Amino acid sequence: MPNTKSALKNLRKSERRRLRNKSIxxxxxxxxxxxxxxxxxxxxxxxxxxxxxxxVKKIDMAASKGVFHKNKAARLKSRLYQKLNKALASSQV
Structure with missing residues (x-):
């Protein structure tokens, strides 16, 4: 358990943030x-x-909130774009 008031407050804040991050x-x-x-x-x-x-909107929102690093968000979008383009190319053939 936290020993000081500030440590107790930090514990509450980190718990709120953890739940928000988990949800997003x-x-x-x-x-x-x-x-x-x-x-x-x-x-x-x-x-x-x-x-x-x-x-893309969800990934960008998570990056803007600090849940994902901006590079991770870019990497996720890039990989998903590649899968989409691959599927589009195979459907047109």
């Missing part, structure tokens, strides 16, 4: 999984719309 991370992962499932099932146009409107 979980929501972001859920959106990424939905996107990947759409790609797997072949709904490429629907997946593209969902990705551009929702997934």
């Amino acid at each position: 991370k979980s929501a972001t992962k859920t959106y990424i999984k939905k996107f990947l499932n759409m790609l797997q099932s072949g709904n490429i146009d629907e997946a593209r719309e969902f990705f551009l409107k929702e997934v």
Whole structure:
């Protein structure tokens, strides 16, 4: 247990932040999984719309809140864009 008032306050703050970060991370992962499932099932146009409107927005929001580092957010988006482009290329052939 914390010994000082400031340590107690820091404990409360870190717990609030942990719960907020966990919630944002979980929501972001859920959106990424939905996107990947759409790609797997072949709904490429629907997946593209969902990705551009929702997934990128969630990842950017998590980065702006400090949940993800900005480089991690860029890496996630880059890898998801690559998967989308690969699926688009294979569907057009």
